[in-house]
Amino acid sequence: MVKHFDAFNYAYLLKSKTISCSTCKDRQTYDEWSVFIEKQDMIVWRRPHSSGNFEYKVYGSYHDVSGEDFLNVQIDTKYRKEWDNTAIQLDIVEADPNTESNSDIIYWEMQWPKFFTNRDYVFNRRFTVDCDKKIIVIISQSTTHPSYPVQKDKYRVTDYFSAMVVKPYTELDKPGIEFVLTYFDNPGVNIPNSINSWVAMRAMPDFLTRLREATKHYKPFCERTGNSCICTLEDRSGERKRKKKKCDRKPKLVGNVANDEVFGLNAGELEKAFENIKENVEHKLDDIKDDIKKVLSKIKEDLKENYNIEDKNKKIKRGTNDNSRDDYSDAENNENEEHHKKKTD
Incomplete structure (x- = not known):
């Protein structure tokens, strides 16, 4: 994961190498990467992959979201179902008992257009936060799990990789971030490149736009539903005492069952309820x-x-x-x- 810390230097290099030629006005190609989409806050490059598809790289800069919220929105499966209507099913299959690894096995069923079979994924998602360097890395890699075998009515995507690197303008919990996303998946269907490009040009910006909007509404969602933020980053200023060395990641397990519910509450809600009870009892004792x-x-x-x-x-x-x-x-x-x-x- 550490090797992705340098993703921004490469993205800046791509920006400088693939700008329009001052004389011929044509786009340049660097390391087989060529500009695919360019918007005000986003540049997308793509290059051919050995599978016959394309690998994509995205550079984005959002002034109105924080790195902390941007991370939470991507790892909060409950919230993902609220804002992503293509996520038919999104479950945490298994969480690493060592919570410091921040590693989960995820099952994801994605809705495809009519006349196509839905795609589903089983992948390992892991993230790390380096608060000294102010870098967040989220990596997802396709894998297998016995609890979610291949199903006949869905197409299992077995070749999938995604790496998201985020850094703030100033602090991880303050608005303003840059990010670099590199990803590839093999959807398992042969369609003309023209159609594939048309779908990619529409779906990719739309997803990132919805991701941005969802990030801006994440804290109100948590307050409305009583959902506790999965990851809370401490302010690194010297005026506040650093209480936690790493990301305060809420446990996803109750007993030995992932996403178990007790009395109608999931693990995160239960923990928050117990914390409230503890806080109330302490206040009562003081009184x-x-x-x-x-x-x-x-x-x-x-x-x-x-x-x-x-x-x-x-x-x-x-x-x-x-x-x-x-x-x-x-x-x-x-x-x-x-x-x-x-x-x-």
């Missing part, structure tokens, strides 16, 4: 401690006040009896002292 302190303080003041009144009464009584201790018998003095002691206790 109880404060109440106890107030009560003890009140008791202490009352005792002190009663002691002063009783002592004053004793002096007054002694004064009315010619200030003589002889007016009190030893038995009476002992009784008063014992009574005072019990009251103070």
Whole structure:
């Protein structure tokens, strides 16, 4: 994954090498990459692949989304079903028990146009965040899993690869990012290049546009549904203490079953509920401690006040009896002292 950290240098090189010729006005080709689509915030290159299809590379720059949200939108399978109407099924088949690896096996069924069979994928998705270099890398690679064998009514795409590299303008949790996406998949159907190009030119920008819009609405979605963000990146400024060394990735497992539900809540919702309960209990305990302190303080003041009144009464009584201790018998003095002691206790 580390080798993809250099993706931006190559993308910048492509931009400089494939610009229009100043004299002939034709596009240039570099390392077999040629410009396929160019928009205000996006450039797409493609080059021939040994399979007879094309491999694609995308450079994008979005000023209105953060790297943190951009990562979350791509790894949050629940949210993906909300904004991507081509995702018929999207499940986490298995998660690596070592949560620091950020590695999952995903099953994805993608809706294709009429007269075509839907495509489905089983792939390993993994991501890493280097907060010092301010780089996010998300890699997906086709694989197999016994829980999701090939089905007759779908075409299984077995040759699929995607690498997304993201870096911020300033900070990973602040708006403004650049990204480089390199991907290839073999859809398993032979169609004329002209039709393939037409589909790619329409589908690719449309998907990235929807991805961008979905990212801008991710936090409101989490607040609305009670869904906790999968990955929260700490502010790296020196003024705030760094509480976590890595991405705080919410566990996807309850027991041994991926995406299990307990009492109608999934793992993320359960964890958030328990965190809320813990926080409420801690607040209640603090309130109880404060109440106890107030009560003890009140008791202490009352005792002190009663002691002063009783002592004053004793002096007054002694004064009315010619200030003589002889007016009190030893038995009476002992009784008063014992009574005072019990009251103070």
